[in-house]
Amino acid sequence: MARLILFNKPYGVLSQFTDRGTETERQTLSDFIAVPGVYPAGRLDRDSEGLLLLCDDGRLQARIADPRFKMPKTYLVQVEGKPADASLELLRKGVRLKDGLTRPAEAERIDAPNIWPRDPPIRVRKSIPDSWLKLTIREGRNRQVRRMTAAVGLPTLRLVRWSIGDWTLEGIAPGEWSETSAV
Template sequence: MALILFNKPYGVLCQFTDESTGPKRPTLADYIKRPGVYPAGRLDLDSEGLLLLTDDGQLQARIANPRYKTPKTYLTQVEGDPQPGALESLRRGVKLKDGMTLPAEVKRIDPPADLWPRDPPVRFRKSVPDCWLQLTIREGRNRQVRRMTAAVGLPTLRLIRWQIADWTLDGIAPGEWREI
């Protein structure tokens, strides 16, 4: 069984081919030259961080299927200064167009000191504060973290998945991967 921990850079598709008719975008094939592995879950084009790939279909389903409630932890830079009520809403679950989310674990954190710069950089506005949150969810709806933070008045500026279950990005630079 193969399990690969990949630090997906911003702007990379979570698939091995780009079927769009426009300009070709970077894909997993540009980084991972290991046949027979497939992503267990997805990250949006504009999200970064931990993506697990495996050749084990059962493990892939266990990681990606929401019924297993695998915890996924994100570091998210949000626009605004979160008030206790906004964070409490995330902890209780947020009503989205596709229904209530499960409760999230959330806390405000200091800006991560050893985080790589994003290319392109996040837009900075002197008149609008921003901060970092650590958010753990146990679902995997489409753009869920971004929709949850927006629903409580804190639009996401940068989103990095740091951990899935016990696997983390520790020691893996953007575009790099490690097989375990």
């Protein structure tokens, strides 16, 4: 049976086990997970937080990460501004980015979620309000959610991946992980 680890990746941590080629060493997965033979199924940017799945089975890894399988990934996104209905509709239809049209996303306004504070905190501007969105995509282009929200006039301030398929962060604190059975 495949090993599957659900990790709540903190802000500033690289989605890899080593950090080569930089003068200052950055935090990596090896600072949190000492389980041999598991590898990330997909990535989260250094400035993003939340669910990262790690497994020891190549086929499962591909099923999770490969856009062909259209596994839903849900993000809680704090954006600058108040999203208009038209902006949400654009996200739902697909957004034109430099690398082409995105697949349609599920997008809705949500109240601020009850999650951990970010360290360091986001920048706050008194003259510009911020809002939260719940966004579900079924592909995984580089920095896709950030580029999508920016394309509709809502720059991302904070990005937390909450779930991948049926796996969620529920009950997992930042920097912590749990092992579950692969389905």
